[in-house]
Amino acid sequence: MSILKLFEPQSKIQKDRQIIRDTDMRMAKYSRRGLISNVLIYTLCLLVEQNFIQQYRTLAIVLTIGLILATAVRGYLLFRMDAIYPRAPNSWRNKYFLATLVGASWWGVILASVTLVMNMEGEASLMWLYTVVFFSTTAHAFAPYQRFLSIYQFLGIVPAACCTFFIGEFVGVFYGCILLFFYWILNHHCELIAHNYWDRLEAHFILAKKTESLEEEKRDTIASAQLTNDYLQLLSQKMQNMLAVHQQSGEESPPSPVTVASQRSAFERIYRNVDDFYHVVTKDVVVQPRIFNIRHYLQNLIHGLVIEAERKGIELETALSPALPCRLRGDPRRLGQIVTTMVKSSIQQGQGGMIFVEVEFVREYEDAGELHVTIARQSESGKRLFFQGEPERGIVADLDLILTKGLAEALKGSMDINESGSQDGKNIRLRLPLEVAEPNDRPEYHRLRFKGRRLLLIHSNPRWLDHKRMELDTMGFEVQTASQFRKAFQALAETLAQGRATECVVYNAASGDDHPVQFCNDLLSHAELKYIHQFVICSDIGRKFFEDRMVQLSPLIHFVTKPAGIFEFEIAASSVFEEYRNGGEPPVSAADSPCRIVWLGQGAALDNARLHGSSELDIQRVHDLRAIPKVLEEGDCRLIVVENNGSEDMDSVNAIRAYEQKHQKENLVTIVGVGPAKSEAGMLEGGVDHFIDVEALVTGDTRELRYWSDGRHH
Numbered sequence: 003m004s005i006l007k008l009f010e011p012q013s014k015i016q017k018d019r020q021i022i023r024d025t026d027m028r029m030a031k032y033s034r035r036g037l038i039s040n041v042l043i044y045t046l047c048l049l050v051e052q053n054f055i056q057q058y059r060t061l062a063i064v065l066t067i068g069l070i071l072a073t074a075v076r077g078y079l080l081f082r083m084d085a086i087y088p089r090a091p092n093s094w095r096n097k098y099f100l101a102t103l104v105g106a107s108w109w110g111v112i113l114a115s116v117t118l119v120m121n122m123e124g125e126a127s128l129m130w131l132y133t134v135v136f137f138s139t140t141a142h143a144f145a146p147y148q149r150f151l152s153i154y155q156f157l158g159i160v161p162a163a164c165c166t167f168f169i170g171e172f173v174g175v176f177y178g179c180i181l182l183f184f185y186w187i188l189n190h191h192c193e194l195i196a197h198n199y200w201d202r203l204e205a206h207f208i209l210a211k212k213t214e215s216l217e218e219e220k221r222d223t224i225a226s227a228q229l230t231n232d233y234l235q236l237l238s239q240k241m242q243n244m245l246a247v248h249q250q251s252g253e254e255s256p257p258s259p260v261t262v263a264s265q266r267s268a269f270e271r272i273y274r275n276v277d278d279f280y281h282v283v284t285k286d287v288v289v290q291p292r293i294f295n296i297r298h299y300l301q302n303l304i305h306g307l308v309i310e311a312e313r314k315g316i317e318l319e320t321a322l323s324p325a326l327p328c329r330l331r332g333d334p335r336r337l338g339q340i341v342t343t344m345v346k347s348s349i350q351q352g353q354g355g356m357i358f359v360e361v362e363f364v365r366e367y368e369d370a371g372e373l374h375v376t377i378a379r380q381s382e383s384g385k386r387l388f389f390q391g392e393p394e395r396g397i398v399a400d401l402d403l404i405l406t407k408g409l410a411e412a413l414k415g416s417m418d419i420n421e422s423g424s425q426d427g428k429n430i431r432l433r434l435p436l437e438v439a440e441p442n443d444r445p446e447y448h449r450l451r452f453k454g455r456r457l458l459l460i461h462s463n464p465r466w467l468d469h470k471r472m473e474l475d476t477m478g479f480e481v482q483t484a485s486q487f488r489k490a491f492q493a494l495a496e497t498l499a500q501g502r503a504t505e506c507v508v509y510n511a512a513s514g515d516d517h518p519v520q521f522c523n524d525l526l527s528h529a530e531l532k533y534i535h536q537f538v539i540c541s542d543i544g545r546k547f548f549e550d551r552m553v554q555l556s557p558l559i560h561f562v563t564k565p566a567g568i569f570e571f572e573i574a575a576s577s578v579f580e581e582y583r584n585g586g587e588p589p590v591s592a593a594d595s596p597c598r599i600v601w602l603g604q605g606a607a608l609d610n611a612r613l614h615g616s617s618e619l620d621i622q623r624v625h626d627l628r629a630i631p632k633v634l635e636e637g638d639c640r641l642i643v644v645e646n647n648g649s650e651d652m653d654s655v656n657a658i659r660a661y662e663q664k665h666q667k668e669n670l671v672t673i674v675g676v677g678p679a680k681s682e683a684g685m686l687e688g689g690v691d692h693f694i695d696v697e698a699l700v701t702g703d704t705r706e707l708r709y710w711s712d713g714r715h716h
Contacts, residue, residue, distance in 0.1 A: 009095065009147045015204045019091070025146050026087065026095060032143035033102075034080050036136070041073055043136075044112070047128045054116060054125045061119070065112045072105040099150050106158040109133075113162035122166070122174050130177065133159065134184060141188060145195035152189055159185045275401050282408040287336075289413065293439040293659050293670070294334040295691040296361075296373070297322055301567055302686050302693070303338050304359055307345050308541045308564045312513060315354040318345070320565040321469035323362040324476040329439035329670065330363075330373070334687045336413060337373075337434065343406040344377045344417070344430045356380045356463055359565075363436075370437045372415075377430040380465060403430075410434065440670055452575055453478035456502065460490045460509040460521075470508070473568050477575070487521040494531055506535035506578070508562075508571075513547040523553045533558065535578050539566045577705055599711050600624055600633050602654050603645025603676075619704065619711065627654055631661055639671060641711045644690060646677025652688040659689060674710050 015021055048055055048062065055062045079086065079098045087094045113129055120126040137155055144151040159181060166178030281287050304320050311318035341359070348357050358378045365371040410417040415434035457479040461467050467483045474481050482504070484490035490507065497504050507525075511518040518538065525531045539562045540548060552559075562574045598620045624633065633639055644654045655673055662670055675685035675693045682693040694706050 009099075009150060013200065013204060015200060015207050018207070021203060021207070023087075023091065026091065027083075029143050029146070030080050030083050030098075032140070033076070036140060036143070037073060037076055037080065040109075040136070041069070043132050044069060044129075047125050047132065050128065051124050054120060058119055061115060065115060068108050069105075069112065072101070072108050075101045076105055099147070103150075103154060103157060106154045110158050110161040113158075114165040117162055117165050117174070118169060121169050121171060122177060130162075130181075133162070134181070137188065141192050141195065145192050146199050148193055148196035151192050151196075155185060155188060155192075272401070275405060279405050279408065282405065282412050285412060287409065287412040289333045289336065291331055291333055292656070292689045293329050293331050294686070294689050295328060296330045296363075297326060297328065297567065297569065298692050299334055299338065299686045300341065300359070300361060300375075301565060301569070302683060303342055304345065304565045305563065306683070307342070307349065309543060310346075311349045311357065312541055312543060314349060314352070316349055316352060317356040317510070317512065318349070318565065319356060319358050319466060319469070320567055321358050321360040322473075322567055324473065324568065326361060326363050327438050327440075329691070331437040331439045332373075332434070333413070334689075336409065338687060340406050340410055340417070340432060340434075341375055343402045344375070344432065347403045348377045348379055348430065352379055356466065358465065358469065360469075365438070368438075370435065373432075373434045373436050375432040375434075379429070380463065440668070450478035451572065452579060454480065455506070455575075455579065456480045456497075456504045457482070458490060458494060458504050458507045459483045460485075460487060460507060462486065466510075470566070474508070474571065476568060477572060487517055491521065491524060491531075494525075494534065498530055504534060506537060506575075508537045508539065511538050511540040511544050511548045513541075513543045516551070519548055519551045522548075522559065526552075526554060526556055532556070535560065537562050537571070537574055539564055573705060573709060576709065598622065598640060599707070600639050600642045601645065602627070602630070602642055619707065627657055630654070630657055634658070634661055634667075634671065641672050641674060641707075643707075644673055644675050644685075646675060646681045646685060652685075655689040672710055674707070 044066075076098070079094065079101060083094065113133055116126045116129055122130070137158060140154075141151070144154060163178045163181035163185070166174040166181070300322065301320060304318060308318050345357070345359060356379070358376075358380070360374075360376040360378055362374050363371050364374060407417045410432060413434060415432065417430065417432050420429050420431055455478065457474060459467055459470055459474065459481055460483070461470070462485050464485070467485075471481050471483060482493065484493055487509075490509075494504055494507070509518055509521070522536060522538070525534060525536065536556075536559045538545075538548060538559060541564050544564075545561050548561075549555075560574050560578060562570050599622070601621050601623045603625075622633075624630070630642075633642070642658065658671065658673060672692075673690045675681070675688075675690035676696050676699065677685065677693075679695050679697070682695070685693050692706070692710060699707070
């Protein structure tokens with residue numbers, strides 16, 4: 003099998019993608035020139051005296067057609083290299099090697115045929131001279147791939163050299179011996195060229211790596227010193243402020259138990275902060291990589307900060323790219339620590355306006371890339387900036403943000419504060435390298451699920467409209483937008499009069515804002531528009547404010563929990579448009595077959611939820627973790643539900659993923675955690691794809707469970 007491989011990377015240099023790419027580019031550059039010269043010289047050799055063409059016309063036509071075909075195939079691979087090569091470098095190289103060997107074989111046939119019929123006279127002597135020169139020049143172009151070059155030279159030279167022994171002339175035998183000797187010398191010479199080529203590159207590579215290491219060490223030293231200096235300055239200021247407050251409160255009156263508890267909590271937080279900073283500076287950060295669902299994990303993190311932002315009059319929203327992979331491999335706890343600190347710092351240093359958490363994944367390779375998280379702020383008046391009074395040097399924020407910067411660098415990433423290019427101050431941007439967990443990741447399976455549904459999106463912020471429109475377009479909705487509720491009401495009435503009634507509207511509602519409530523009441527009081535479905539995006543506080551001021555309750559009003567993303571929209575819309583199964587792309591599972599679910603755990607939540615009798619769900623209870631391999635081997639399991647049992651739930655997730663990794667499963671099974679609401683963050687951090695509150699199952703709400711059993715995993 004190894005004989006068929008014309009190039010097998012042996013050293014680290016030969017496995018470096020950039021070096022191999024440069025080598026292939028160099029080979030292709032000289033091959034293009036050789037390809038053109040080959041055809042031109044062949045044509046000239048035949049046209050100089052024309053004896054071969056006149057005497058052996060049929061043979062000349064056959065040889066010419068074969069050469070043209072071999073040249074066309076090689077030319078396609080060479081001149082289309084920029085388009086073909088990036089998709090599959092190894093495939094391009096193997097195809098080109100094969101095409102080149104076919105071309106060399108055909109050239110050997112041409113040279114042998116001309117030699118046998120012309121007896122080393124006329125065109126034969128010219129082509130022999132060109133062959134010696136040509137194969138001498140190609141030695142340098144193909145030398146890095148020594149095994150391929152040996153076969154290439156053998157096929158082009160040796161068959162023709164052997165034919166000279168059959169023409170019956172001393173000159174022919176003499177030419178043949180010289181050519182065989184030439185092949186032996188050339189082959190040995192090419193081996194030396196190949197060894198020198200790779201040895202030189204390896205020396206340069208080692209030198210470059212050493213230089214890069216020294217520069218990186220220098221940068222790390224400077225960055226560590228700057229980070230330590232900034233951190234200690236802020237820590238000193240923080241401690242002085244706390245001591246001043248403590249002394250002032252002690253002089254006025256004895257501190258109350260609440261004040262003492264608050265001060266103790268503040269000191270404990272500083273202690274933990276300093277401890278984390280010590281691990282960052284000493285490069286002793288513990289990283290626990292695992293497979294996790296990036297979408298649902300980030301949505302859960304931001305959901306926990308929505309109320310805090312709303313209390314300061316800030317609208318907190320996420321904008322997750324539809325092309326974001328479903329699952330990544332990294333440390334979710336560290337990622338969550340960084341993102342939470344970034345968002346909290348933005349909330350604390352702002353008042354009013356909107357904060358967008360924009361997330362995208364830039365692929366560098368098929369199975370790896372860089373996660374970009376940008377915290378972008380838009381103020382209401384355009385006068386409030388992020389870090390007020392920030393000097394030009396470095397990052398001056400709070401202790402947590404300084405620590406986050408160091409933590410991001412410890413994870414081989416970076417965190418920067420960049421100018422946003424507007425009056426809204428500066429954006430915080432995180433870049434973190436992560437791996438893609440699934441080779442066949444499909445983040446677009448939800449595309450066109452609601453194709454043909456007309457929807458009106460309402461918000462005063464154009465950026466918010468752009469983000470949400472992109473997500474709704476991905477789901478197949480025909481989206482129209484409006485910046486004011488008054489204009490939205492008019493647009494709904496106009497489309498209704500035109501016979502193209504809008505089926506649903508989507509808008510935000512916040513505590514203290516009466517405009518969404520008034521719009522809702524206006525729709526409900528209209529004789530025809532009251533049948534439009536209303537999707538209201540709000541927090542728990544915003545929902546209570548909204549419901550208290552509604553004129554009447556309506557089953558056509560559906561609340562979507564903030565931050566609303568593709569999953570939240572899809573769950574809400576699925577409960578409204580159940581007939582989606584008959585249009586657009588069908589779900590993964592058949593609609594009329596029960597969905598097989600494996601329930602892993604003691605089953606207390608399962609018993610309380612009373613799901614055994616459901617005709618839509620085929621639930622198999624598994625108590626023992628050792629039964630998981632058998633379940634996964636059967637292959638028809640669409641969903642594994644892990645019940646929260648303290649630490650056992652994480653053991654289950656780890657065991658499932660370890661089995662899949664060991665057997666190199668291309669598609670990972672969906673894992674959903676079930677338990678009390680307080681365990682949601684821990685289970686998502688532990689690697690489950692989604693979390694379902696057991697109380698929802700107890701009340702009979704199985705929408706999310708049915709959704710995931712359909713094979714969805716975003």
